[in-house]
Structures are given as structure tokens and as C-alpha cells.
Amino acid sequence: MSTSLTTNTSLATKTLFIKMALSAWDxxxxxxxxxxxxxxxEQLGADTATGRNSGIYLLGHLIAVNDGLFQIxxxxxxxxxxLDKIFVESPDKSGLEMPSLNDLKEYWKKVNDxxxxxxxxxxxxxxxxxxxxxxxxxxxxxxxxxxxxxIINRTNHTSYHLGQLIYLSPKKAD
Amino acid sequence: MSTSLTTNTSLATKTLFIKMALSAWDxxxxxxxxxxxxxxxEQLGADTATGRNSGIYLLGHLIAVNDGLFQIxxxxxxxxxxLDKIFVESPDKSGLEMPSLNDLKEYWKKVNDxxxxxxxxxxxxxxxxxxxxxxxxxxxxxxxxxxxxxIINRTNHTSYHLGQLIYLSPKKAD
Numbered sequence: 001m002s003t004s005l006t007t008n009t010s011l012a013t014k015t016l017f018i019k020m021a022l023s024a025w026d027x028x029x030x031x032x033x034x035x036x037x038x039x040x041x042e043q044l045g046a047d048t049a050t051g052r053n054s055g056i057y058l059l060g061h062l063i064a065v066n067d068g069l070f071q072i073x074x075x076x077x078x079x080x081x082x083l084d085k086i087f088v089e090s091p092d093k094s095g096l097e098m099p100s101l102n103d104l105k106e107y108w109k110k111v112n113d114x115x116x117x118x119x120x121x122x123x124x125x126x127x128x129x130x131x132x133x134x135x136x137x138x139x140x141x142x143x144x145x146x147x148x149x150x151i152i153n154r155t156n157h158t159s160y161h162l163g164q165l166i167y168l169s170p171k172k173a174d
Numbered sequence: 175m176s177t178s179l180t181t182n183t184s185l186a187t188k189t190l191f192i193k194m195a196l197s198a199w200d201x202x203x204x205x206x207x208x209x210x211x212x213x214x215x216e217q218l219g220a221d222t223a224t225g226r227n228s229g230i231y232l233l234g235h236l237i238a239v240n241d242g243l244f245q246i247x248x249x250x251x252x253x254x255x256x257l258d259k260i261f262v263e264s265p266d267k268s269g270l271e272m273p274s275l276n277d278l279k280e281y282w283k284k285v286n287d288x289x290x291x292x293x294x295x296x297x298x299x300x301x302x303x304x305x306x307x308x309x310x311x312x313x314x315x316x317x318x319x320x321x322x323x324x325i326i327n328r329t330n331h332t333s334y335h336l337g338q339l340i341y342l343s344p345k346k347a348d
Contacts, residue, residue, distance in 0.1 A: 016302070017191045019318040024326050049223035049341050128190070144193045152198050152326065159330040163337035167223050 014124050021151045022119065028158040029112055032062065032165070036108070039168050041101050048164045053092045055168045058161050059104050060087035065157060067111045072131050073147050075118040080107050122147075188298050195325045196293065202332040203286055206236065206339070210282070213342055215275050222338045227266045229342045232335050233278050234261035239331060241285045246305050247321050249292040254281055296321075 036044070036059070044055035053061075064083040070076055086096045099107070127148040130139040139145060210218070210233070218229035227235075238257040244250055260270045273281070301322040304313040313319060 013187050013191075013302075016318055016320075017187070020320075020323050020326060023318060023323075024330060028330065049226075051345055052223075052341055128187070144190050144197060146190075146194075149194045149197075152194055156198060156202065156330055156333040159333035160337035163334035164341070167226055167338070171225055 014128070018124060018127055018148060021148050021155075025151050025155045025158075028155050028162065031162055032108075032158060035162070035165055035169070036105060043168045044101055046168060048167045053164065055165060056098060056101055056104065057087065057092035058165055059101075059108060060098060062158060062161055063104060063108050063111055064088050065154065066115060067107075069115060069150065069154065070118075072133055072150055073118070073122075074132065075115070079111055079114065083107070188302070192298060192301055192322060195322050195329075199325050199329045199332075202329050202336065205336055206282075206332065209336070209339055209343070210279060217342045218275055220342060222341045227338065229339055230272060230275055230278065231261065231266035232339055233275075233282060234272060236332060236335060237278060237281050237285055238262050239328065240289060241281075243289060243324065243328065244292075246307055246324055247292070247296075248306065249289070253285055253288065257281070 039055065044059065047054050048058065060083055063080065064087040067078045067080050067083065070078040083099075086094070086098055090096055098104075128143075128146045130136065131145070131147045131150050133150075134142070134145045213229065218233065221228050222232065234257055237254065238261040241252045241254050241257065244252040257273075260268070260272055264270055272278075302317075302320045304310065305319070305321045305324050307324075308316070308319045
């Protein structure tokens with residue numbers, strides 16, 4: 001086995017993992033986009049279930065969490081830090097004023113477009129390095145807590161709320 | 175760079191990525207278990223939202239989908255193939271008779287215990303081979319559609335329904 005062959009294999013393996021994690025991330029963001037296109041403003045303003053989070057709150061929550069990735073992944077300053085207080089630190093119906101639905105839809109698109117741009121330019125090896133929420137000492141012991149792992153976790157976070165947002169769609173006929 | 179070093183690096187990368195995917199899988203199954211322990215039979219029998227799937231239906235659905243992994247990952251015959259007709263091919267309230275909640279809780283545990291046993295004994299390289307739902311031709315073009323990718327996708331499936339099952343819990347006090 002030549003050194004170059006094993007080096008290529010290692011590189012191909014990394015490329016494959018990154019593709020797996022980013023495919024799932026893209027698919028789930030696309031499912032949110034499809035749902036946002038399909039729902040009326042009235043539907044998005046409604047609660048996903050009686051007394052539970054509204055569509056607009058969950059949209060703000062997803063934007064704030066995705067926006068947090070700029071710092072966690074070392075992409076630079078986040079775009080809308082003011083959303084954390086309303087959509088992460090406070091529950092729905094807190095009385096805090098929310099941005100309009102139109103503004104939130106625009107923020108969602110801007111955050112994801114800019115994230116995608118950074119993601120596409122990320123050097124492959126960089127994905128397996130420490131993210132800013134884990135200490136250097138902990139990372140030595142738990143090297144799976146890397147930047148790509150954040151993408152896997154945040155994809156699951158999006159899926160979780162997608163399962164709730166889907167309740168804003170009309171029920172299928174039996 | 176020596177050959178053995180790059181080989182080790184490639185192996186370490188694979189080990190790390192498998193750990194990332196399986197950690198997320200374990201965390202989300204554990205979150206379902208925690209919820210099942212916390213909810214009463216009455217709560218699990220209720221609908222997750224008005225006119226939406228009940229807790230018992232979603233539990234049956236998650237069992238059937240996890241049980242399907244035995245075949246997809248080449249682990250052998252599935253344990254409860256009869257659940258597909260009730261919980262995958264038919265919607266909730268189809269009129270088909272469901273197993274009791276106690277039986278379903280036992281099936282959930284048995285399926286996941288047996289899956290975990292297979293998962294722990296899976297040779298690392300095997301995770302990056304073709305699963306039975308993708309053709310050999312397609313796999314050449316799309317090598318990311320491997321067995322580990324199924325785990326990533328099914329974890330997102332579990333998250334999606336966890337987001338719905340959580341609505342069976344009492345609302346937090348404001």
C-alpha cells in the first residue's frame with residue numbers, strides 16, 4: 001500500500017463523512033423552506049398545538065439557533081444576536097415584541113445563505129477541529145465533539161421542531 | 175509521513191465519525207425512553223395535538239421503523255414485521271387493532287436492545303458499505319448512501335416524532 005493511496009483514502013473518508021452530515025443538514029433546512037412556502041401567514045401565526053409554541057415563535061427559535069452557528073463554528077459574528085432574548089431565553093407569549101413574520105422569513109434566508117457560503121468554503125480538516133463550546137481539555141478526551149458534530153446535532157434540532165411545525169398544515173383527508 | 179501513520183489516521187477518522195453518528199442515535203433513543211417513563215398510560219393514549227397522531231401510534235411507528243433496520247443494515251430478520259401494516263402503511267385511527275401499550279413498550283425495548291447488540295459488533299468498515307435499499311449502481315455514484323447514513327437519517331426521524339411526543343407532557347408552568 002503506497003502512502004499516497006492511504007492519504008487519499010483518509011481524505012476520501014473525510015469527504016464522505018462531511019457529505020453525509022451536510023446532506024442531512026441541507027435536506028432538513030429544505031423541508032423547513034418547503035413548509036414556510038406552503039403555509040399562510042395566518043397558519044404560521046397559530047399555535048402548533050393547543051397552548052404550545054406558535055409557528056412564528058418556532059421560526060424565530062430556529063433562526064436564532066442557526067445564527068448561533070457563526071460563533072460556534074468560528075465563521076465570525078452572528079447576524080441577529082437580538083433574537084436570542086426573544087426566541088431562546090424566553091418562551092413563546094412572553095410579551096416581548098417579535099419581529100414581523102416577513103422580517104423573520106428574510107432573516108431565516110439570510111442566515112442560511114450566509115451559513116451555506118461559509119460551509120462550502122470550510123477546509124475539510126477544519127470540520128474535525130474543536131468548536132468554541134468545548135474546552136481544549138475536554139476536546140482531548142472527547143474528539144467527537146468537533147464542528148461537524150455540531151451540524152449533526154443541529155440537524156436533529158431542526159427535525160424536532162419540524163415535527164411540530166408540520167402540525168400547522170391542514171390535516172390530510174382520511 | 176509513514177504508511178502506518180496515515181492508515182491509523184484513516185482508521186481514527188472512521189472511529190470518530192461512527193462515534194458521532196452513534197452518539198446522536200443513542201441520545202435520541204434515550205430521550206424517547208425518558209419520555210416513556212415519565213408519561214402515564216393515559217397520556218400516551220392521547221393525541222399529540224387535536225386530531226393528530228396519538229402517543230401509542232407514534233410509539234408503534236418508531237418501533238416499526240427501528241425494527242426495519244435489521245433488514246436494511248443486514249442484521250438478519252426483523253422482530254415484529256406485523257407492525258408495518260398498522261403503524262407504517264396505515265394512519266392512526268385506521269380501525270386496525272393495535273398491540274397493547276405494555277406490549278409495545280416491551281417491543282420497543284427488545285428491538286433497541288437487539289439493535290444495540292448488532293451495532294456494537296459491527297466491524298467499522300462495514301458501516302461504510304451499501305445498505306439494502308440502494309442499488310449497486312447507485313452506490314457507486316453515491317457512496318454516502320451507506321449503512322451509517324441510515325443511522326443519521328433514522329436519528330432525525332426519531333427527533334421529528336420526539337418533537338411531537340413531547341406535547342403529551344404537561345405544559346410547563348409560566
